[in-house]
Structure formats: structure tokens, C-alpha cells
Amino acid sequence: MQKDLNYYINRFTNLNVNTVGGKAPYQPLLLLSVIELIEQRLIQENKIYLSLELISTFAKFRSQLSTPYYQADLAQPFFFLSRAKNPFWYLQPKPGFENVLESGVKLNRLSLLRKNIDYAELDDELFDLLKSPINRAALIVAIASKCFSEKIEQVQSLFQIHSFQDIRYSLRESGATYSTNEMSEKEVKEFEDIVRDATFRRNVVSLYGQRCAFCKLRIISRDSGDIVDGAHIKPFSRFKDDSYTNGLALCKNHHWAFDHGWFSIDDDYRIIIPADRFIEEPPEESKRMQEFNREQIHLPDQSDFHPRSEALAWHRDHWHIA
Structure with missing residues (x-):
């Protein structure tokens, strides 16, 4: 044949x-x-x-x-x-x-x-x-x-x-050096964990154009670093879900706030901020976090990578956000 x-x-x-x-x-x-x-x-x-x-x-x-x-x-x-x-x-x-x-x-x-x-x-x-x-x-x-x-x-x-290009920065940050010819089973697992973490973060951030979905902030250093994280909507430790539709690109502040239930997102990708979760005293020239309520988040260009409704619903239910 x-x-x-x-x-x-x-x-x-x-x-x-x-x-x-x-x-x-x-x-x-x-x-x-x-x-x-x-x-x-x-x-x-x-x-x-x-x-x-x-x-x-x-x-x-x-x-x-x-x-x-x-x-x-x-x-x-x-x-x-x-x-x-x-x-x-x-x-x-x-x-x-x-x-x-x-x-x-x-x-x-x-x-x-x-x-x-x-x-x-x-x-x-x-x-x-x-x-x-x-x-x-x-x-x-x-x-x-x-x-x-x-x-x-x-x-x-x-x-x-x-x-692999996307995880090199994270490998440098961790101080880890690996060679497949010398890696023990434990080191292979450690490397795969670094690959998983770094690939999720860098790829989610890339899909969002290095821009925070919440505040739209985008800052990139001359060596291609940025201040935006790849955040899991449903926590990986519980659900083992690294799909990009279970991810959001969020700056450090809003990543922490999302993980602690200070805001959530509805099925139309609009921000929901409960009125009783925090007190804020921003500088006069700064936009208050509460002012983002009902704004639509920044999304990837490709709809295949938009956050899943099911994951967003879980986050709202988990943090009792209507």
C-alpha cells in the first residue's frame, strides 16, 4: 500500500x-x-x-x-x-x-x-x-x-x-534547571507542575492580550514581563481544571479580590460587586472599585476561550453573589 x-x-x-x-x-x-x-x-x-x-x-x-x-x-x-x-x-x-x-x-x-x-x-x-x-x-x-x-x-x-517559550520566564523565576536525561521521577513531576502552572498563566494572559479583564490595565516590561496573572475561576486544587475557559487574566489586586469573593461575573460577562464586602478610600483621582459594577469585562478575541458560564455560576454561588 x-x-x-x-x-x-x-x-x-x-x-x-x-x-x-x-x-x-x-x-x-x-x-x-x-x-x-x-x-x-x-x-x-x-x-x-x-x-x-x-x-x-x-x-x-x-x-x-x-x-x-x-x-x-x-x-x-x-x-x-x-x-x-x-x-x-x-x-x-x-x-x-x-x-x-x-x-x-x-x-x-x-x-x-x-x-x-x-x-x-x-x-x-x-x-x-x-x-x-x-x-x-x-x-x-x-x-x-x-x-x-x-x-x-x-x-x-x-x-x-x-x-515552551511561554514557560521559560517561569523557569527562570523558580531558579529551576532541568535536563530530561538527568531528571528523577520526582523532578519530572515538579517540572510538569511548573509547566502546568506556567502554561496556564502565560497562555491565559496571552489570550487576554496581557490586559486585566477587570480594570483593563496593561503594562509590559522591556523584557516581556507583565503584572497580570492567569486566575482560575474554579480553583485548580479542587477541580483540577486547567482549561482556558476556566481562566481569567487579572492584575495582582483584582486576582486577590476575585479569589476572596469581592466581585464576580455574570453570564453576560458583566462585573458584579456586592455593596457590603469592603470599604475603599482611593485617591481622589482614582476610580473606585465599586464604580466597575455592571461594566463588561475585557475578553479574548476568540469566543472559544471566553469564560464558561458554568464556572462563573460556580464562583457566584460559592461566594453568595447574586
Whole structure:
């Protein structure tokens, strides 16, 4: 059979998708991540390493497109994609570990993969196809239509958000340095937590144009820093929901105020400020917080990323704001 674009469209749309606890399409998410890194020219040869860029890009797609019920790490699809019928994804063992793949051992943990596997590679025909923007777009649409039929526009929008570039600032802030060849399982988890936190913050802030949804303040430093946070509407610690529709871009003051129920937002995206929550004494020339009551918040240009009504309703109910 000729391995042309139609062949790989068929293969991509017949991948294994775990449905335990809700749809968990980790193999399609991995392929979307690889396509993005090829598009960014971060993968330029047919060798796909367990790099920080791949981990962070996979985390971005996973947080937005899969169920929060169970969030597998990159090791699961990286290994099991090589076990597919009529595979196009192959694992290349490190020197001296050639017998590991033949032994039948499941290398479905990052520590095992890093110890035994050097990199993965695609069919040469597929890698050549992915060099073309037209072919990449066709394969992205095929994956989105099959696995994320209700989120096709969101899948395409996520390709405009470059996760690893966005988390470098947070990695510098934390003082953390990581190399996938040396990371322990604990360090992998720590890195994924930093990726999750930083990706959510930077991407939500980016979607809002670095502007506070409440007061519309936008200040950017010369080194691209800003004073706006990515705020969860429903707290991540309780709901494990890092979808951007569970987020708002808020400056430090209004992030704190939102998290403490000093204001909420209605389904028409208008600010609700209870009259009895605080006393304010602003300078004469400053706008009082109460004056923002009933104003519409600043929103992302793309409606797919507007705050979910269900999340806003939870916040109003939790803080008893009518």
C-alpha cells in the first residue's frame, strides 16, 4: 500500500483512544505535539526526543483537550504508539539496550523510557509529508475532526500558543534547571507542575492580550514581563481544571479580590460587586472599585476561550453573589 497523505489520514483517525473515565486521546495529543514542534522547527530531523519542549507542548494539548479525570504523562502514548497495528512510530533503543523492546517490557514510565530509549522516529514517508504546511494542516484537521469534533477551532487556536517559550520566564523565576536525561521521577513531576502552572498563566494572559479583564490595565516590561496573572475561576486544587475557559487574566489586586469573593461575573460577562464586602478610600483621582459594577469585562478575541458560564455560576454561588 502506498504511504501517501490519505494513508496517514486513515492511520491518524484510527488510533487507540482510552475511554476509561471519559475520552483520553493521548496518542492523538502526542501527534499534535510533534506536528507543532515540526512547525516551529524545533524538530528538524526524524528523531523525536523526550525533550522539555515535547513535554510542555503535550501538557498544553492535554490540559485543554482531554478529561481532567485522569491525566497520563507523555510516557504512555510515547511507548504505546509503537505497539499500534501497522505502526508508523518506532522506538530506537540506546546502545546496549537493544533487547529491551523484544522482551515485551512495558516502557510506560518516563524513567524507563529515558533509561532504555534514545528517541522515536516516524516513517520516512510521514516525516517528509510533515515538512509541508499543507500536509500538516490536513493531518491536524483529520485528528481534530475524529477526536475533538466539538473543539476543532480550539485545536487550531492552540497551535498559536507556544508553550515552551511561554514557560521559560517561569523557569527562570523558580531558579529551576532541568535536563530530561538527568531528571528523577520526582523532578519530572515538579517540572510538569511548573509547566502546568506556567502554561496556564502565560497562555491565559496571552489570550487576554496581557490586559486585566477587570480594570483593563496593561503594562509590559522591556523584557516581556507583565503584572497580570492567569486566575482560575474554579480553583485548580479542587477541580483540577486547567482549561482556558476556566481562566481569567487579572492584575495582582483584582486576582486577590476575585479569589476572596469581592466581585464576580455574570453570564453576560458583566462585573458584579456586592455593596457590603469592603470599604475603599482611593485617591481622589482614582476610580473606585465599586464604580466597575455592571461594566463588561475585557475578553479574548476568540469566543472559544471566553469564560464558561458554568464556572462563573460556580464562583457566584460559592461566594453568595447574586
